Amino acid sequence: MVRFTAVGLRYPSPDGRPGPEALADLTFTLPEGSFTWLLGASGAGKSSLLRLMHLAQMPTRGEMEVLGTLIRPERRGSLPALRRRIGVVFQDFRLLPYLSAYDNVALPLRLAGRSESSLRPDVTEMLRWVGLQGKEGALPQQLSGGEQQRVAIARAVVTRPALLVADEPTGNLDSHQARRLLALLTQMNRLGTTVVVATHSEELVRQFPAPALRLDQGRVAHHG
Numbered sequence: 609m610v611r612f613t614a615v616g617l618r619y620p621s622p623d624g625r626p627g628p629e630a631l632a633d634l635t636f637t638l639p640e641g642s643f644t645w646l647l648g649a650s651g652a653g654k655s656s657l658l659r660l661m662h663l664a665q666m667p668t669r670g671e672m673e674v675l676g677t678l679i680r681p682e683r684r685g686s687l688p689a690l691r692r693r694i695g696v697v698f699q700d701f702r703l704l705p706y707l708s709a710y711d712n713v714a715l716p717l718r719l720a721g722r723s724e725s726s727l728r729p730d731v732t733e734m735l736r737w738v739g740l741q742g743k744e745g746a747l748p749q750q751l752s753g754g755e756q757q758r759v760a761i762a763r764a765v766v767t768r769p770a771l772l773v774a775d776e777p778t779g780n781l782d783s784h785q786a787r788r789l790l791a792l793l794t795q796m797n798r799l800g801t802t803v804v805v806a807t808h809s810e811e812l813v814r815q816f817p818a819p820a821l822r823l824d825q826g827r828v829a830h831h832g
């Protein structure tokens with residue numbers, strides 16, 4: 609499903625030369641259908657690792673296999689199709705502010721060329737699944753943080769991705785909303801989606817026990 613072998617990532621430093629490795633020697637496998645916590649202190653490399661996983665960033669060394677496809681930086685042309693099978697949720701939601709909840713969730717389906725009549729049932733079902741029936745017409749600013757994050761989840765999964773990655777998705781939520789969000793993520797996982805969630809909330813990890821991949825200064829400190 610996701611397999612990293614000796615993967616490293618170096619960002620350029622401000623003078624344009626290669627900087628130090630933000631990620632080094634990452635070797636691990638996430639089985640199909642697994643739920644994995646991604647843990648580690650701020651700066652440990654969680655967001656960088658997730659960006660590699662959802663193909664927003666190419667590694668500078670090593671080998672990466674995502675959804676059964678070997679990632680080759682020199683063959684970037686094939687990445688958009690693969691990316692469409694990966695859902696992403698960010699800490700700051702990243703909803704489009706001028707689009708309603710409905711239109712935010714419909715967006716990936718419209719971009720994929722789906723007709724209005726065929727996407728409507730999917731969008732409506734997803735908004736109901738996250739408990740936002742009746743709020744279809746609301747703009748993001750008219751929704752609470754927890755509601756906005758549930759729109760973001762609906763948008764991430766409306767295309768039925770095989771892999772869902774979430775980068776500190778509860779970082780801007782209170783503990784009640786955080787638990788509610790995790791219940792949705794674990795439900796998605798039980799339906800077959802492979803899920804990876806970065807967090808530094810030990811409380812949340814205790815409430816939803818699952819295998820964890822722990823990073824320490826860009827390296828895997830523990831997996832299991």
Ligand SMILES: Nc1ncnc2c1ncn2[C@@H]1O[C@H](COP(=O)(O)OP(=O)(O)O)[C@@H](O)[C@H]1O
Nearest residue numbers: 619620630648649650651652653654655656657
């Ligand atoms: N776009 C970037 N350019 C340069 N360095 C970066 C960039 N993004 C992250 N880094 C560096 O990579 C390391 C890991 O950061 P990050 O992946 O954001 O960690 P985390 O999400 O665990 O807080 C940090 O040293 C950070 O400064």
Ligand SMILES: [Mg+2]
Nearest residue numbers: 654655656775
């Ligand atoms: Mg981060």
